[in-house]
Amino acid sequence: xxxxxxxxxxxxxxxxxxxxxxxxxxxxxxxxxxxxxxxxxxxxxxxxxxxxxxxxxxxxxxxxxxxxxxxxxxxxxxxxxxxxxxxxxxxxxxxxxxxxxxxxxxxxxxxxxxxxxxxxxxxxxxxxxxxxxxxxxxxxxxxxxxxxxxxxxxxxxxxxxxxxxxxxxxxxxxxxxxxxxxxxxxxxxxxxxxxxxxxxxxxxxxxxxxxxxxxxxxxxxxxxxxxxxxxxxxxxxxxxxxxxxxxxxxxxxxxxxxxxxxxxxxxxxxxxxxxx
Amino acid sequence: xxxxxxxxxxxxxxxxxxxxxxxxxxxxxxxxxxxxxxxxxxxxxxxxxxxxxxxxxxxxxxxxxxxxxxxxxxxxxxxxxxxxxxxxxxxxxxxxxxxxxxxxxxxxxxxxxxxxxxxxxxxxxxxxxxxxxxxxxxxxxxxxxxxxxxxxxxxxxxxxxxxxxxxxxxxxxxxxxxxxxxxxxxxxxxxxxxxxxxxxxxxxxxxxxxxxxxxxxxxxxxxxxxxxxxxxxxxxxxxxxxxxxxxxxxxxxxxxxxxxxxxxxxxxxxxxxxxxxxxxxxxxxxxxxxxxxxxxxxxxxxxxxxxxxxxxxx
Numbered sequence: 001x002x003x004x005x006x007x008x009x010x011x012x013x014x015x016x017x018x019x020x021x022x023x024x025x026x027x028x029x030x031x032x033x034x035x036x037x038x039x040x041x042x043x044x045x046x047x048x049x050x051x052x053x054x055x056x057x058x059x060x061x062x063x064x065x066x067x068x069x070x071x072x073x074x075x076x077x078x079x080x081x082x083x084x085x086x087x088x089x090x091x092x093x094x095x096x097x098x099x100x101x102x103x104x105x106x107x108x109x110x111x112x113x114x115x116x117x118x119x120x121x122x123x124x125x126x127x128x129x130x131x132x133x134x135x136x137x138x139x140x141x142x143x144x145x146x147x148x149x150x151x152x153x154x155x156x157x158x159x160x161x162x163x164x165x166x167x168x169x170x171x172x173x174x175x176x177x178x179x180x181x182x183x184x185x186x187x188x189x190x191x192x193x194x195x196x197x198x199x200x201x202x203x204x205x206x207x208x209x210x211x212x213x214x215x216x217x218x219x220x221x222x223x224x225x226x227x228x229x230x231x232x233x234x235x236x237x238x239x240x241x242x243x244x245x246x247x248x249x250x251x252x253x254x255x256x257x258x259x260x261x262x263x264x265x266x267x268x269x270x271x272x273x274x275x276x
Numbered sequence: 277x278x279x280x281x282x283x284x285x286x287x288x289x290x291x292x293x294x295x296x297x298x299x300x301x302x303x304x305x306x307x308x309x310x311x312x313x314x315x316x317x318x319x320x321x322x323x324x325x326x327x328x329x330x331x332x333x334x335x336x337x338x339x340x341x342x343x344x345x346x347x348x349x350x351x352x353x354x355x356x357x358x359x360x361x362x363x364x365x366x367x368x369x370x371x372x373x374x375x376x377x378x379x380x381x382x383x384x385x386x387x388x389x390x391x392x393x394x395x396x397x398x399x400x401x402x403x404x405x406x407x408x409x410x411x412x413x414x415x416x417x418x419x420x421x422x423x424x425x426x427x428x429x430x431x432x433x434x435x436x437x438x439x440x441x442x443x444x445x446x447x448x449x450x451x452x453x454x455x456x457x458x459x460x461x462x463x464x465x466x467x468x469x470x471x472x473x474x475x476x477x478x479x480x481x482x483x484x485x486x487x488x489x490x491x492x493x494x495x496x497x498x499x500x501x502x503x504x505x506x507x508x509x510x511x512x513x514x515x516x517x518x519x520x521x522x523x524x525x526x527x528x529x530x531x532x533x534x535x536x537x538x539x540x541x542x543x544x545x546x547x548x549x550x551x552x553x554x555x556x557x558x559x560x561x562x563x564x565x566x567x568x569x570x571x572x573x574x575x576x577x578x579x580x581x582x583x584x585x586x587x588x589x590x
Contacts, residue, residue: 193376195410204384 012137019141025118026149026206027213032118035109036150037202043166046154047147048102049109052095054143056087057119061127061139068128080123085114118146149209156205161196295392298523299352301473305464306359306518312460313453317367317420321453324374325362331378332358339387353392357381360400360518363454364511364558365407367420373411377403397565398525401515401558408558423450428509429554432502441501444508455511465517477533478526478540479516485541486512494549512544515557525565532568532575539571540564 025031035053040046060083064071071079092110095103103110113119122142127135158164163171176187195201314322336354340347361377381403386395408415418427428449431438439449447457454461468474487503496502507513520526520540527536540560547556 191411191414193410194412195406198409200406200409 012133015134016137016141019138019143020145020148023142024145024149024213025121025142026146026153027210029118029121030210031121032116032146034112035116036153036206037199039106039109040150040154040157040202040205041197042158042162042164043151043155044102045105046150046152048099049106050143050147050150052091052106052110053113053116053118053146054140056084056091056113057122057143057146058136058139059087060084060119061122061135062132064123064127065130065132065135071128076124076128077120080120080128081114084119084123088113118142152209153202153205156209157196157201160193161198161201162194163190163192295351295353298473299356301468301471302356302518303352303359305468305473306356306363306454308460308463309363309454309457309514310359312447312457313363313367316447316456317453320420321367324365324367324369324371324453325359327371328362328365328374328378329355329358331375332361332382335379335382336387339383345391348392351392354382357386357399360398360454360514361403363514364400364404364452366415366418367453368417369414373407373414376410377407380406393524395524396568397562398519398522401519401562401565404558405562418450418452420450427451427554428505429548432505432509433548433554438505438509441504441508444505449509451509452511455514458508458513461513461517465513468517468521474517474521477530478520478537481534481537482516482520482540482544483507483512485538486544487541489542489545490549493545506548510548510555511557515544515561516540520561520564525568527568527571527575529572529575529577531577532571535571535575536564536568539567 019025023029026033026036032053035049039049060080063083064080067079067083088111091113092103095106095110122138126138130138155165158166159170163169171190172187175190179187196205310325314325332354333349337347337349339345340349358378358381361381362374365373365377381399384406385397385399385402386392389395404415426434426436428438428444428451438444443449444456445458447460449456465474465479469476487507490496490503490506491498494502494506520537527533543560543563544556547560548554
């Protein structure tokens with residue numbers, strides 16, 4: 001346990017890439033599914049939603065990290081919600097004022113950022129127990145990971161479901177170019193598979209992209225890179241951790257050796273005490 | 277020889293009913309409807325059928341090759357899926373509709389859930405609904421050389437004059453490639469019933485409950501002409517005998533099969549009479565497929581020799 005402190009001070013870049021790749025909130029943690037499935041009908045919507053969430057996440061992580069010694073443990077969740085909700089209100093008003101088109105496209109999902117579990121999850125598992133700088137990078141990494149995921153899902157759905165990318169009719173342009181090369185007088189028209197911009201398409205694309213990133217990770221792992229270590233801003237083993245709500249409690253197979261058996265021992269001990 | 281020496285636990289059922297044989301029988305039973313569809317709608321229908329079947333078989337082969345699994349295309353299940361899907365397409369659909377539908381049916385609905393026996397939904401119907409939602413205008417355009425205008429059910433729904441009943445029963449109406457001819461479908465179904473591949477539990481309770489529902493709620497009462505045109509005019513025969521009876525996606529228990537059929541009949545009635553569109557067989561069967569695990573749970577039979585406890589009996 002002597003190197004716990006060293007491990008705890010992960011470099012900022014490590015924390016940043018942890019959110020972006022290793023613990024991508026959408027593809028790995030599967031958090032925040034409601035906006036992921038609902039607003040990604042186009043790449044621009046996904047990007048807008050992702051960046052809005054990132055802004056809120058970074059700001060709330062920083063403030064919560066600053067207040068982490070002041071907020072009493074018992075009322076931490078209401079306190080986090082108040083902080084997050086304040087930032088969401090600010091972002092909402094800013095969007096309404098400056099980017100009204102995005103505001104109307106995202107609709108109800110902007111106020112719903114308050115209850116986005118990525119934000120509360122990072123506040124609870126990272127920002128409330130880490131200094132400001134790592135918390136900032138954690139928020140940025142998680143937010144950008146969310147943004148990348150949403151934009152990717154939105155882009156695929158828009159491309160297949162409407163034949164466009166960021167509003168430009170890409171597929172028809174390519175088809176027109178091909179037709180002119182072959183010498184067809186009438187360009188081939190792309191028929192959009194409109195189920196992809198409807199609700200079922202969101203599930204298809206999310207599943208396909210998650211499978212894809214799992215495959216890429218497995219390939220990278222075969223090459224010897226450490227990619228799947230669940231860090232969650234936590235470096236101690238689960239038995240000595242006070243965070244009982246941690247999603248990765250005792251599931252970190254690559255974590256401290258014997259963490260599961262240690263946990264069992266600890267549980268047995270506490271049971272024994274109660275019986276006494 | 278080696279396979280005959282396998283020792284397994286009882287019951288030791290010996291039967292020649294292999295998957296391949298059953299699927300071949302289903303394919304043969306679908307031939308009258310297919311041939312009638314080709315005669316009725318022209319050579320493009322034959323082209324669509326061939327390309328859809330070719331796509332489903334090729335997709336299964338490529339997927340199993342890539343995933344290094346046992347190649348199962350010789351069990352004919354992909355052929356049956358392709359054939360059923362093609363019979364559910366409008367006769368003038370472009371070729372790529374068959375290709376996209378075939379790939380979706382095999383890859384997404386069947387293979388990704390573990391292949392034959394694991395799919396929770398009839399692949400052909402899943403693909404048809406996928407196509408229907410994606411390409412609504414193509415999938416509901418039944419115009420072709422021989423017929424123009426609405427399908428019989430759509431005409432009835434709109435209150436227009438429906439085609440002659442005899443035309444509907446023979447199949448000389450517009451519709452998808454395989455659904456129009458009640459006679460050809462019943463011929464195939466009779467073949468399957470006689471050789472015992474399917475039984476009447478699901479189709480019988482399906483059609484019966486649908487008829488009862490129509491009598492009760494359509495507002496036409498016991499109008500025989502109306503009831504018969506509801507039976508013959510849409511995809512009910514194709515769905516009831518060839519898709520609802522799919523071994524994988526129907527309940528295993530006997531009582532469950534009756535329940536399943538009754539549910540399908542009621543849902544089809546609701547979709548056709550109260551819904552916005554004239555047809556509802558595919559959505560009814562898909563919905564029924566999703567409920568199969570629940571149906572099996574509530575209709576689990578008591579084991580032989582097990583007695584009810586007093587509490588349960590009381």
